Amino acid sequence: MAQSGASRGRGILAALRRLVPSPEAPRPPRHLVRGLRTCTAAGRTLQCPPLPGAGSLPWRPYSTQSAQSLEEESLHNIITDSEKLKGSLSKHEFQAETKQLLDIVARSLYSEKEVFIRELISNGSDALEKLRHRLVSSGNPQGPLEIHLQTDVDKRTLTVQDTGLGMTREELIQNLGTIAHSGSKAFLQALQGQAEAGSSIIGQFGVGFYSAFMVADRVEVFTQAAEPSSPAHHWVSDGSGMFEVTEALDVTPGTKIVIHLKEDCKEFANEDRVKEVVTKYSNFVSFPIYLNGRRLNTLQALWMMDPKEISEWQHEEFYRYVAKAYDKPRYVLQYRADAPLNIRSIFYVPDTKPSMFDVSREMGSSVALYSRKVLILTKASDILPKWLRFLRGVVDSEDIPLNLSRELLQESALIRKLREVLQQRVIKFLLEQGKKDPEKFLKFYDDYGLFVREGIVTATDQNVKEEIGKLLRFESSALPAGEVSSLAEYGSRMKAGSRNIYYLCAPTRQLALHSPYFEAMKQKEMEVLFCYDQFDELTLLHLREFDKKKMISVETGIVVDHYKEEKYEDSKAATERLSDAEAEGLVAWMRNGLGERVANIKLTPRLDTHPAMVTVLEMGAARHFLRTQQLAGSSEERAQVLQPTLEINSSHVLIKKLNELRDGDPELACLLLDQIYDNAMIAAGLNDDPRPMIGRLNQLLSRALECS
């Protein structure tokens, strides 16, 4: 029987709830789930790469299980309480600096305490990695390489155990009794005497093992080194300055850390809370992580894999996971480098058009920063220039220490270098796409062109501006409607000796073709790029030059000078034009009539069907100024800022008529002059409000009808 809409809806909702483990961790992509060894897509069978330490246990993806089958699942837990202590204990004092660090850790941390789990898992993963390396190089078979976590609400403990390399007695004392690396030392120095300021810093710095004392009033370590004859040991400390070491028996090879949680940190004895933290930071750790017997990390770090081994649908699923999106990526760029920086990265351009929200400059980058598969920041806004914030994905770099604060991230030379390298690579990729599939690229340009323009406007380096400028596309007077050209292509069509790239900003091709400015260029058979986007004008003003050619708006006065240089020849017969004397008289009369509304009036041979046009030195800038300054006021006031030149076409019928009327009918001549001027200002986009001229137009119409 067919389901009713409502009950079907509930069914879907219920199914969705089962599929989504927690709001922090979206549904793990099914195809990324380890354990699916072969997968079929589009008729092809694809092998997933071998998984390190996957063990021999049957593992089923939790994402596709019903609640019931989870109950039935056989749990895999290696954590026991079998250890016994043997012989007498020895007491040790922490190294002086470590003591200070512990003090700061214990006293001043309130936020992001959860990262201690990431740190302990990372240490476990390191120990497993070291063991695997040793096993592989000695040719021994691999044992299970795993990390286990166990929560115990009653005892208020969290246990983290790995089957890694373990530590000998000396290593235990050395590694856990002194600050191992200089990063922490620098951190300590930076924090000297200002413990309060450090309250939010440790979570970001990460001080490895010691971060456990943020949440613990006692930490116990059981460890059995991989050396066959080495005895196991127990280490315990309350973090107050002393630690004790005792020999131990029945310790599983590897290291087990028992965190006795402080009363106010008992949340970390809660399974759901721990699961949330592990999936946030450690979802891509190579070794299987179990929490209370259930496998947690189910995702493959796609960015570490050989691009050839990743199928399209794996990318799709991974994209949906990292972007928290439901669409597909339209472009995928997997970029790996070892010099100048170690980079493993994947970038996606979403298939959907960016929303107003995405466009906002308030939005930072959505690319996550990892170091060796461990999350540093979910939204690392500084690893890409702002204009590339539409990209989704992951950047992993071994060169970035885990213990990097947000502040350092912003300033670090390393991050600056990373940003440069990534920007270059992304631009190169987009250029390649433009060549490979121009149609698809144009769609991208339509949807994401605003970001490209922003990149040009905001870049501080001219080379970068020009690099991004290579992505620009415009229609051109030399190409049929609908076809576009890059700036480089324009360059390749340029006549020998030309030094400029000409463009005209107009809302449509139709308006561009009929603009007086284009008319002037057409006569010279100069190619003009048509810019329809409202931000093109600003973008090209900022670009200024491309490949040593000047970007010149055909509306600017500079063009006029350029023509002067080229000794423009008037093609029209002298009889069609006003004589020199008539023209001189007319210009003087017009100057008088227009007063402060113009800075200059001159004759131009460049127009054909238009009686006049206005030029200002920087038309784009002038228009932008008018738009942003909301310059109201009279046309005289506006003219004082703009300093417009009125260029007139002395062979045009209206201009010739004007010359007759100035003596014959001065009143009508004045109306006509004002209208010619206003029309030219409108054509230039410098007069947005034509309402004040309606009265005059009506007067002119009445006169026209009387005459007829």
Ligand code: ADP
């Ligand atoms: P880091 O990991 O940056 O070296 P930590 O404070 O996290 O600093 O750890 C200090 C040292 O303790 C590690 O370098 C390692 O030698 C040792 N260690 C910590 N946890 C483990 C573990 N689970 N197994 C083996 N050795 C460990």
Ligand code: MG
């Ligand atoms: Mg560590």
